[in-house]
Amino acid sequence: QSALTQPASVSGSPGQSITISCTGTSSDVGRYKYVSWYQQHPGKAPKLMIYEVSNRPTGVSYRFSGSKSGITASLTISGVQAEDEADYYCSSYTTSTTPGVVFGGGTKLTVL
Amino acid sequence: EVQLVESGGDLVQPGGSLRLSCTASGFTFSNYWMHWVRQAPGKGLVWVSRIKTDGSDTSYADSVKGRFTISRDNAKDTLYLQMNSLRADDTAVYYCVRIYCSGGTCFNEAFDYWGQGTLVTVSS
Numbered sequence: 241q242s243a244l245t246q247p248a249s250v251s252g253s254p255g256q257s258i259t260i261s262c263t264g265t266s267s268d269v270g271r272y273k274y275v276s277w278y279q280q281h282p283g284k285a286p287k288l289m290i291y292e293v294s295n296r297p298t299g300v301s302y303r304f305s306g307s308k309s310g311i312t313a314s315l316t317i318s319g320v321q322a323e324d325e326a327d328y329y330c331s332s333y334t335t336s337t338t339p340g341v342v343f344g345g346g347t348k349l350t351v352l
Numbered sequence: 353e354v355q356l357v358e359s360g361g362d363l364v365q366p367g368g369s370l371r372l373s374c375t376a377s378g379f380t381f382s383n384y385w386m387h388w389v390r391q392a393p394g395k396g397l398v399w400v401s402r403i404k405t406d407g408s409d410t411s412y413a414d415s416v417k418g419r420f421t422i423s424r425d426n427a428k429d430t431l432y433l434q435m436n437s438l439r440a441d442d443t444a445v446y447y448c449v450r451i452y453c454s455g456g457t458c459f460n461e462a463f464d465y466w467g468q469g470t471l472v473t474v475s476s
Contacts, residue, residue: 243396274459274461276461276462276463278397280397285467285468285469286397286463286466288452288463288464291459297452297454297464298454329397331397331399331461333460333461337414338411338414340402341387341399341402341461342399343389343398343399344396345396346396
């Protein structure tokens with residue numbers, strides 16, 4: 241189960257929009273709608289931000305949105321705020337070897 | 353309030369064994385698939401294992417298959433991870449996580465509640 245590929249870092253100024261990509265394979269992102277995104281602040285447990293590609297759990301800001309095309313999923317944060325500075329991880333259901341979950345390597349978002 | 357409290361993390365020598373526990377409260381534990389996810393110091397999240405509501409279906413990451421065993425005791429609202437033949441690359445914080453359910457539908461690959469984590473260090 242190889243990790244999904246994410247950029248190591250992205251940055252943006254307050255108010256800008258940023259997009260984080262997550263590239264998988266035909267055994268995970270490309271085959272299933274079960275892509276999730278998590279936000280993790282230093283020293284904290286991850287927080288679910290997006291599930292099933294584009295759905296937001298109750299309480300998550302509308303500024304966070306998700307999409308997918310082929311083997312690549314994306315997380316977009318509109319109107320980036322200082323509090324959004326964190327690590328972001330994508331995940332997907334996978335059947336590459338045994339059924340389970342595979343995470344991306346994580347992307348550090350820096351708000352300039 | 354939903355709570356997941358892990359315990360059992362420790363310093364162990366390579367080749368040793370450890371059993372992690374996760375005590376759940378604030379929800380009907382027996383209704384939820386549960387997973388273990390780990391994070392090595394300064395590194396990313398890695399999925400470890402999952403177990404069905406009644407324990408009848410389990411799955412493991414390739415890196416731990418044959419060495420780790422996930423189980424649960426619904427009467428005690430507790431999830432376990434038995435770890436054998438531990439290696440240095442198993443060193444990580446281990447999180448117990450619950451799947452996300454909303455409106456009567458559960459999403460087995462999305463995790464809405466995470467414990468605080470328990471640190472396993474494998475070193476001589």
